[in-house]
Amino acid sequence: xxxxxxxxxxxxxxxxxxxxxxxxxxxxxxxxxxxxxxxxxxxxxxxxxxxxxxxxxxxxxxxxxxxxxxxxxxxxxxxxxxxxxxxxxxxxxxxxxxxxxxxxxxxxxxxxxxxxxxxxxxxxxxxxxxxxxxxxxxxxxxxxxxxxxxxxxxxxxxxxxxxxxxxxxxxxxxxxxxxxxxxxxxxxxxxxxxxxxxxxxxxxxxxxxxxxxxxxxxxxxxxxxxxxxxxxxxxxxxxxxxxxxxxxxxxxxxxxxxxxxxxxxxxxxxxxxxxxxxxxxxxxxxxxxxxxxxxxxxxxxxxxxxxxxxxxxxxxxxxxxxxxxxxxxxxxxxxxx
Amino acid sequence: xxxxxxxxxxxxxxxxxxxxxxxxxxxxxxxxxxxxxxxxxxxxxxxxxxxxxxxxxxxxxxxxxxxxxxxxxxxxxxxxxxxxxxxxxxxxxxxxxxxxxxxxxxxxxxxxxxxxxxxxxxxxxxxxxxxxxxxxxxxxxxxxxxxxxxxxxxxxxxxxxxxxxxxxxxxxxxxxxxxxxxxxxxxxxxxxxxxxxxxxxxxxxxxxxxxxxxxxxxxxxxxxxxxxxxxxxxxxxxxxxxxxxxxxxxxxxxxxxxxxxxxxxxxxxxxxxxxxxxxxxxxxxxxxxxxxxxxxxxxxxxxxxxxxxxxxxxxxxxxxxxxxxxxxxxxxxxxxx
DNA sequence: AGACTTCAGCGAAACGATTAGCTATCGGGG
DNA sequence: CCCCGATAGCTAATCGTTTCGCTGAAGTCT
Numbered sequence: 001x002x003x004x005x006x007x008x009x010x011x012x013x014x015x016x017x018x019x020x021x022x023x024x025x026x027x028x029x030x031x032x033x034x035x036x037x038x039x040x041x042x043x044x045x046x047x048x049x050x051x052x053x054x055x056x057x058x059x060x061x062x063x064x065x066x067x068x069x070x071x072x073x074x075x076x077x078x079x080x081x082x083x084x085x086x087x088x089x090x091x092x093x094x095x096x097x098x099x100x101x102x103x104x105x106x107x108x109x110x111x112x113x114x115x116x117x118x119x120x121x122x123x124x125x126x127x128x129x130x131x132x133x134x135x136x137x138x139x140x141x142x143x144x145x146x147x148x149x150x151x152x153x154x155x156x157x158x159x160x161x162x163x164x165x166x167x168x169x170x171x172x173x174x175x176x177x178x179x180x181x182x183x184x185x186x187x188x189x190x191x192x193x194x195x196x197x198x199x200x201x202x203x204x205x206x207x208x209x210x211x212x213x214x215x216x217x218x219x220x221x222x223x224x225x226x227x228x229x230x231x232x233x234x235x236x237x238x239x240x241x242x243x244x245x246x247x248x249x250x251x252x253x254x255x256x257x258x259x260x261x262x263x264x265x266x267x268x269x270x271x272x273x274x275x276x277x278x279x280x281x282x283x284x285x286x287x288x289x290x291x292x293x294x295x296x297x298x299x300x301x302x303x304x305x306x307x308x309x310x311x312x313x314x315x316x317x318x319x320x321x322x323x324x325x326x327x328x329x330x331x332x333x334x335x336x337x
Numbered sequence: 338x339x340x341x342x343x344x345x346x347x348x349x350x351x352x353x354x355x356x357x358x359x360x361x362x363x364x365x366x367x368x369x370x371x372x373x374x375x376x377x378x379x380x381x382x383x384x385x386x387x388x389x390x391x392x393x394x395x396x397x398x399x400x401x402x403x404x405x406x407x408x409x410x411x412x413x414x415x416x417x418x419x420x421x422x423x424x425x426x427x428x429x430x431x432x433x434x435x436x437x438x439x440x441x442x443x444x445x446x447x448x449x450x451x452x453x454x455x456x457x458x459x460x461x462x463x464x465x466x467x468x469x470x471x472x473x474x475x476x477x478x479x480x481x482x483x484x485x486x487x488x489x490x491x492x493x494x495x496x497x498x499x500x501x502x503x504x505x506x507x508x509x510x511x512x513x514x515x516x517x518x519x520x521x522x523x524x525x526x527x528x529x530x531x532x533x534x535x536x537x538x539x540x541x542x543x544x545x546x547x548x549x550x551x552x553x554x555x556x557x558x559x560x561x562x563x564x565x566x567x568x569x570x571x572x573x574x575x576x577x578x579x580x581x582x583x584x585x586x587x588x589x590x591x592x593x594x595x596x597x598x599x600x601x602x603x604x605x606x607x608x609x610x611x612x613x614x615x616x617x618x619x620x621x622x623x624x625x626x627x628x629x630x631x632x633x634x635x636x637x638x639x640x641x642x643x644x645x646x647x648x649x650x651x652x653x654x655x656x657x658x659x660x661x662x663x664x665x666x667x668x669x670x671x672x673x674x
Numbered sequence: 675a676g677a678c679t680t681c682a683g684c685g686a687a688a689c690g691a692t693t694a695g696c697t698a699t700c701g702g703g704g
Numbered sequence: 705c706c707c708c709g710a711t712a713g714c715t716a717a718t719c720g721t722t723t724c725g726c727t728g729a730a731g732t733c734t
Contacts, residue, residue, distance in 0.1 A: 388720030
């Protein structure tokens with residue numbers, strides 16, 4: 001691997017000149033520039049980022065730590081993020097905390113050690129699990145989930161509104177016994193969506209039955225067993241709001257395995273799914289999130305911070321969900337019940 | 338950010354001793370060690386990888402460049418790779434070449450500049466597009482696709498066998514007019530799978546009609562339009578072998594939009610899909626690839642190379658596909674035709 | 675006691691870039 | 705003719721580690 005010294009020697013100039021040519025940081029006469037450029041090409045010189053970064057104390061690395069790489073929702077974020085990061089001239093270091101706070105803690109420390117210029121984090125822990133020092137000195141944007149009392153920029157969806165929209169739709173169809181399957185309650189997303197559901201019902205003087213509100217991990221299997229349990233009971237709901245796309249798949253599988261038909265026997269609405277794209281039948285009625293826009297925005301905020309073009313202490317951007325009507329819901333009258 | 342010097346000063350020792358404590362690289366008396374450890378904790382010292390790597394000329398970074406991050410096949414690879422890389426003590430830098438050779442070239446150069454210790458590459462170009470120098474000096478493993486005449490380790494699936502298995506199954510069901518929709522022919526995967534199909538038919542004295550063999554980009558949209566075209570003609574095949582999971586979704590959508598039913602009107606078999614997991618109906622009959630195993634193996638080979646525990650010049654590992662029977666194929670007799 | 679080995683720990687030279695500050699050259703104005 | 709300013713390019717310090725080779729103290733052997 002050729003170094004800047006080799007190039008300098010070959011071109012008969014100093015390393016400072018080579019550096020100037022590489023970075024366009026000072027005027028270099030056309031003649032010398034040409035010699036340097038030739039030497040660079042001949043030696044196939046590529047500057048070492050390790051050295052450059054040590055000097056500049058920057059790394060050109062942006063870390064992305066997502067909560068669950070097996071979830072298409074996050075792989076979509078990864079896809080968008082890779083493109084955005086590259087477009088801003090950085091490279092993406094990817095981490096999967098697998099919804100485990102301990103793993104996340106190790107990742108945070110690793111990100112620090114790597115000297116990443118900034119990070120986009122989908123936090124998995126409850127607010128009180130974070131030490132303040134875990135964020136300071138590092139440009140950070142929280143994506144998708146927020147942490148109360150945090151000091152970092154945040155890009156989220158209006159979860160409460162998402163829950164409200166979905167459940168309002170079910171209510172409009174005449175459903176009254178509506179259940180919900182959501183994720184862990186310490187997460188802002190789960191809590192927000194459930195609150196939205198409760199809002200929507202309260203607005204019509206209703207409240208969900210306690211046994212019809214269940215939470216579990218944001219995984220297909222967890223949702224499957226919770227759904228089997230809830231749907232097996234005689235006073236089962238006529239409609240379910242599932243707070244997450246992957247869980248919705250589990251719920252649909254549970255419904256099918258119980259011999260129930262969707263939407264004839266049970267209506268299902270969900271939030272944040274990307275499953276519709278996969279050819280799922282029936283197509284889910286769901287609130288969709290502008291994942292790509294959210295991710296791009298998160299990176300814009302982050303790069304702003306990194307390059308110190310920003311004055312405000314903390315910025316919070318909230319996107320709005322949109323209800324997409326599929327084929328997984330029916331008016332109550334049409335029900336077998 | 339505290340540096341090793343701060344720690345040394347605080348503990349009243351030299352930087353060399355701090356380094357020894359950090360790396361367990363030399364014996365340090367319990368007393369000094371304790372002082373150092375305390376100082377490290379108090380200052381919340383984390384060594385700078387930039388400096389360490391400059392010195393050691395290693396980066397603890399492994400690059401993964403996949404062909405298409407929007408394809409679940411590759412996101413599955415990303416998932417497995419992140420876990421494996423972390424388990425080996427490295428971090429993952431992710432790139433998406435988006436099936437574009439130009440983008441891939443830029444990525445290769447970036448990987449070099451970053452000083453990654455090694456890379457796992459899903460190559461997108463034809464063999465002759467690679468310069469030998471693009472690989473040398475860098476530990477490399479090719480994953481999923483191979484490059485003829487390459488000098489890197491390779492982990493692939495037996496594509497020919499995959500095509501043979503799927504088409505054999507269709508032949509066993511009595512199909513004779515079998516079509517195929519595959520990816521770009523310069524890719525080893527597309528070519529291998531088509532060859533396997535031709536093998537299977539030739540073994541029974543048959544050959545596909547020329548108009549029934551089509552190729553296009555490995556994308557849902559490409560497959561959709563090719564399928565509409567092929568299925569619209571009067572002598573359309575009674576079964577199709579689709580060489581890729583994402584394309585299979587496009588084909589199924591095309592079939593549905595043409596008012597045809599699968600499997601009653603047309604049987605579909607595919608290779609390499611991960612769509613079955615997504616709740617697709619009917620479930621595809623397909624050859625599955627042990628993606629996680631392949632990825633783990635690729636990383637094992639790579640780390641072997643990086644840590645120079647290996648003598649052989651080039652290793653090639655070929656995995657075998659397995660036929661998974663779903664509900665997307667029927668015997669020919671049952672057809673409307 | 676003297677000579678030799680261990681051994682903990684230190685000092686300083688790398689690693690490969692950037693960059694502040696300096697030097698030499700040249701042209702032009704007083 | 706001298707001085708000055710501008711300009712091109714160089715020298716050397718620096719970033720934060722690791723690591724080679726050294727020192728001096730303590731232990732071991734004759």
